Amino acid sequence: xxxxxxxxxxxPIILEHAGDKSYLLTPKSHARTSGLxxxxxxxxxxxxxxxxxxxxxxxxxxxxxxxxAYEEKNCHPVYxxxxxxxxxxxxxxxxxxxxxxxxxxQNAIYREELWKAYEKVNRAxxxxxxPHLEAGDRVWIxxxxxxxxxxxxxxxxxxxxxxxxxxxxxPSYEIFRLLPWRREIxxxxxxxxxxxxxxxxxxxxxMSCVRRLLGYDSVFNRIHLExxxxxxxxxxxxxxxxxxxxxxxxxxxxxxxxxxTRDLIDQQLSGEDxxxxxxxxxxxxxxxxxxxxxxxxxFLESYPEFHEKVSLLFFVMPSRESMEQYKSxxxxxxxxxxxxxxxxxxxxxxxxxxxxxQLDFQERxxxxxxxxxxxxxxxxxGMNLIAKEYLATREGRTGVLIISEMAGASKELSEALTxxxxxxLEISESIHYAMEIPEEVxxxxxxxxxxxxxxxxxxxxxxxxxLSLKEVKKIQEIKLARxxxxxxxxxxxKSYMDAGKRILFLDYDGTLMGFDKDPQKVNPDxxxxxxxRKLSEIQENxxxxxxGRDKETxxxxxxxxxxxxxxxxxxxxxxxxxxxxxxxxxxxxxxxMEIIRxxxxxxxxxxxxxxxxxxxxxxxxxxxxxxxxxxxxxSWELKDELKGLVANLNLEIMDGDKVIEIKNSGxxxxxxxxxxxxxxxxxxxxxxxxxxxxxxxxxxxxxxxxTIKVGTKTTKAGYYVEGVPDVREILRELENLINVQx
Numbered sequence: 043x044x045x046x047x048x049x050x051x052x053x054p055i056i057l058e059h060a061g062d063k064s065y066l067l068t069p070k071s072h073a074r075t076s077g078l079x080x081x082x083x084x085x086x087x088x089x090x091x092x093x094x095x096x097x098x099x100x101x102x103x104x105x106x107x108x109x110x111a112y113e114e115k116n117c118h119p120v121y122x123x124x125x126x127x128x129x130x131x132x133x134x135x136x137x138x139x140x141x142x143x144x145x146x147x148q149n150a151i152y153r154e155e156l157w158k159a160y161e162k163v164n165r166a167x168x169x170x171x172x173p174h175l176e177a178g179d180r181v182w183i184x185x186x187x188x189x190x191x192x193x194x195x196x197x198x199x200x201x202x203x204x205x206x207x208x209x210x211x212x213p214s215y216e217i218f219r220l221l222p223w224r225r226e227i228x229x230x231x232x233x234x235x236x237x238x239x240x241x242x243x244x245x246x247x248x249m250s251c252v253r254r255l256l257g258y259d260s261v262f263n264r265i266h267l268e269x270x271x272x273x274x275x276x277x278x279x280x281x282x283x284x285x286x287x288x289x290x291x292x293x294x295x296x297x298x299x300x301x302x303t304r305d306l307i308d309q310q311l312s313g314e315d316x317x318x319x320x321x322x323x324x325x326x327x328x329x330x331x332x333x334x335x336x337x338x339x340x341f342l343e344s345y346p347e348f349h350e351k352v353s354l355l356f357f358v359m360p361s362r363e364s365m366e367q368y369k370s371x372x373x374x375x376x377x378x379x380x381x382x383x384x385x386x387x388x389x390x391x392x393x394x395x396x397x398x399x400q401l402d403f404q405e406r407x408x409x410x411x412x413x414x415x416x417x418x419x420x421x422x423x424g425m426n427l428i429a430k431e432y433l434a435t436r437e438g439r440t441g442v443l444i445i446s447e448m449a450g451a452s453k454e455l456s457e458a459l460t461x462x463x464x465x466x467l468e469i470s471e472s473i474h475y476a477m478e479i480p481e482e483v484x485x486x487x488x489x490x491x492x493x494x495x496x497x498x499x500x501x502x503x504x505x506x507x508x509l510s511l512k513e514v515k516k517i518q519e520i521k522l523a524r525x526x527x528x529x530x531x532x533x534x535x536k537s538y539m540d541a542g543k544r545i546l547f548l549d550y551d552g553t554l555m556g557f558d559k560d561p562q563k564v565n566p567d568x569x570x571x572x573x574x575r576k577l578s579e580i581q582e583n584x585x586x587x588x589x590g591r592d593k594e595t596x597x598x599x600x601x602x603x604x605x606x607x608x609x610x611x612x613x614x615x616x617x618x619x620x621x622x623x624x625x626x627x628x629x630x631x632x633x634x635m636e637i638i639r640x641x642x643x644x645x646x647x648x649x650x651x652x653x654x655x656x657x658x659x660x661x662x663x664x665x666x667x668x669x670x671x672x673x674x675x676x677s678w679e680l681k682d683e684l685k686g687l688v689a690n691l692n693l694e695i696m697d698g699d700k701v702i703e704i705k706n707s708g709x710x711x712x713x714x715x716x717x718x719x720x721x722x723x724x725x726x727x728x729x730x731x732x733x734x735x736x737x738x739x740x741x742x743x744x745x746x747x748x749t750i751k752v753g754t755k756t757t758k759a760g761y762y763v764e765g766v767p768d769v770r771e772i773l774r775e776l777e778n779l780i781n782v783q784x
Contacts, residue, residue, distance in 0.1 A: 044179050044180060045086070045087070045176075045179050045180070046086075046088070046179070046180045046182065047087065047088050047089075047179055047181045048078070048088070048089045048182045048184070049089075049090045049171060049188060050089070050090075050183075050187075050188070051091060051092060051184075052091045052092045052093075052094075053089060053091040053092065053093055053112065053119060054078065054079050054082065054089065054091075055112075056094045057093070057111050057112060057115075065108075081500070081504045088118060089118070090117075090118045090120055090167065091117070091120060092119065092120050092121075093112065093119035093121070105119075118171075118174070120166060120170045122163060127163075129159030129160075130156075130159045130160055130187075131187070132365065133153070134159060135160065137150070137156070137365070138151055138152060138153075138156060138157075138221070139189075141327075142213065142217065143186065143210050143211055144328040145211075145213060145422050146327060147217065149327065149367055150220070152221070152222050157223050161190060164188055164191050164194060165194060168191055168194040168195060175195070175199050175202060176202075177199065177202065178202065179199075180203045181202055181205065182508075183204065183207070183234070184207050184209065185207070185208065185209045186208065186210055190226070191233075192232070192233030193233030194230075196233035197233070203235055203512075203515050204236075205234060205235065205236045205238065205507060205508070206231060206237050207277070208240075208244065208424070209279070209424050209425070211243075211423070211450070212239055212244040212245075213247060214247045214250070215250050215251050215255075215671075219251075219254075219255070224255055225256065228255060228256055231248075232267065232272050234272065235273065235511060235514050236273045237274045238277045238507055239276045241276050241453050242453075244276065244424075245274050249274055252265055253671070254669075254670050261756065264514075264517075266753070270521065271517055272514075273514040275510055277503055278451075278454055278498065278503070280430070280495065280499040281430045281434060281495065281500055282499065282501075283434050283492075283495050283500075286407070286410075286431050286435050287434045287437050289403075289407045290411050290436065291437075293408060294411060316353070317348075317353075317414045318355060318414050319352060319413065319414070319415045319416075320354075320409055320410070321416075322357045322406065322409065322428055323357075323358060323418075323420070324360070325358050325360055325361040325363070325368055325371060325372060325375075325398075327368075327371055328421055328422050328423065330419045330463040330464075331358065332371070332378060333421070333464060335356070335375070335378045335379065335382065336378065336466055337469035338354050338382070338394070338417075338470075339378075339381075339386075340470045341474065342393060344474075345474055348474075349386060349391070349393075350388070350390070352393075352477070353392065353394070354393060355397075355409065356395060356396045356397070357397045357401060357409070358372075358375060358397070359398075360398065372398075382394050406431065407435060410432045410435040413432075413441070414441060415442045415443075415473065415477075416428075416432040416442070416444065417444050417469075417473070418443070418444065418445050418449065419444070419445070419461060420446050420448060420449050421464070422448050423446070423448060423449040423450060423451075424450050425450040426445070427451070429443055429458070430455075433488060433491050434492060437488065437489070438488070438492075440484040441484060441488060442479055444458070444469070444473065446462075447460045447461065447463075454494060454495075455491055455494075457487045457490055458487075458491065521762070524760065524761050525761065525762060526750055526768070526772070530761060531772065531775055534728070534748055534772075535775060538728075538776055538779060540725070541726035542582060543582060543722065543723070543724045543726070544724060544726040544727075544728075545722075545726070545728075546577065546586065546727075547711075547727075547729040547730070547731075547739055548587055548588065548730055548769075549589060549711075549731035549732060549733065549739075550591055550596075551590070551591070551732075552731075552732035552733060553730055553731055553732050553752050553766065554566070554587075554766065555567075556766050557666065559666065559667050565599065570770070573770070573773050573774060574773075576777050576780070577776060578605060580780055584608065584718075584724075585607040586609070586610060586715075586718055587607060587608070587609045588714060589610065589611060590662075590735060591612070592611060592612060592657040592658060593611040593618070593624050593658065597618070597624070602618060602620070602621055602623070603621065605620065606620045606621075608620065610714045611624075612658060613705060613709060613710055613711055614627055614710055614711055615627060615630060615660070615706075616658070627709060627713070630659050632659060634691045634693060635656075635661055637687070637691070638687065638691075638704055639654070641680070641683060641684065642661055642680075642704075645663060646663070648676060649665055649672060650672075651665075651667040651668045652664060652668045652676070659705060660704060661704050661705075662703045663677075663701065663703075664701050665700055665701070665702075666700035666701070673700065677697070680702060681695055681697065688707075693706060693707055694706070696710075696734070696735055698733050699733050699734070710735065711736060712741055713742070715729070715738075715739045715742050716742045719743075727743055727747035728749075728750075729743055729748070729759075730750045730751075731752065731759075732751065732753055736751070736759075737759075740758040740759045741758050748761070750763055750769075751763075752765060752766065752768070753765075
């Protein structure tokens, strides 16, 4: 049976020596993957990650003992050298990716040796995982430390299902493009079948970066690579709701705190008219903790009537203390707390109770239960589970959450007070408003919030992720089943050889030849001429070039006097039989072109590097060379503006591959193909095309026809190939069959 493999930077547990042969197990409660432990056990999954903070220098014998102890817990430790680990974690992960992805571009550094270390460590994780993988396994990779790992696993094990989840924000294109190794990171992530984020904003930013930097288009939330589809979706991380809810009820039932907060709250901050505001965060410039203190200071200045009646419990957990930016932040916090307490404090009242240390689960629970307001205002945060944990302990009770709109959790917690984390006045006013919200309103809002958190807990988050991964694999399997393979070529070749009458419809751009920034430069090459000539000269064959190109260009490339092939130009407006002159499918009016042209010219002016192509009976707006996002936006605007006009003028809009063509209604490749077939009973019919316009051809042909789409986009064709070289190979195979027979 297939197994589940979870991979994260660190393992969810720490094992420490408790004797010669025993180890003491400690859960890593603050890991980003916390809450997955139950899922890990239920799925009987194998978890790979670094074992702890000081494992790089342990002896080989100790590593073997430790690894065996971890394996008993279905965990596999990945060991890194000290220098290697520093460059990977404190270097590229925390000094390049972390600040850049959180929009602190001024803090990001870009050094080649750090990038090389990041690649090397990702390969080390891959090497540790490879011996344990088999075809059909499911792999779940977590977070920004391992963004190269999906493609590394995909390269070695193409048959496994790979999911990746990003626990931090994904930045917009304008920020992400600053990264020198931006393409490599995207290509690494696209090794996954499913890429998950906390919010739709992060999902949208990722797809925009993929489109603009790698050129892959997406349909809804599916990115079409050459060989497969990658799904991108958002899954808001939940918490172990029952754990916090039941824990909160237990503490409330006891009626008092039993640990850290016993002396602090019961003795120092007790009283019916006193309010407690709670702030818990680790030391990080992304958390907005200095602004939070300043906002509380502004509140005390603005509302002196609350002096002696409110205190801020300010907990900061140590983090990355060796980095200069964090040392400076700690110094600023110390000075701010000192200033506030000296300015507003008295012998009987201290406005800010400041603690710089780690908090265990029990201590956090007590603080959640005893605090009237939770103040959580990060400048940028992927999710922020502290907000959800606080609310879970307040089920059926009072309590107000003030949360930054920049935290991913704010998208789900709309009933909470949402603030701009940089707006001191707004935060101050929210604190004042929270103080005066009636208790019955607080209880009612918390019930709504808690119901949402109960329904979408960490288990639901994990299950939804794997359900989505399963769905995308089904889509890939359907696509794979329709991929034109060697076996299908044998079937097509046999049908071709058995047929007495054959007709072949071949699109030109994107099918016989690739694309170019200048459409006029895509001339047929020598090999294409040779193949088409041999196929067209076979007596049983009727070869039809069916293209959107204008008749002058096609006529120049394939002169009537020299070629025994049919040509359909401008999507079916013009026909040319072998040795004959061009003829129209019907008399077509061109007066509309002067009405439409000024509109297209306006969009050319507004869209740099776009241009108009004028055909005999159609106008084409090309935006392949334009900025991808701007081009798409302008194309939507243009189509919307043209809708009313085309109906009145009996025109239609053809939305092709980075082109919009306006032409007379009812004229398309499908109608042209049907006319070419006519009443003739062809034994073999083949149609190959890459564009949306070729779907008309596929749809018009009988069921027995072989229809092949170039590219992996959704199609009515029976099969697909990846690109122009595959089409050339099919045509050469047909050419060789005749040569062998001869």
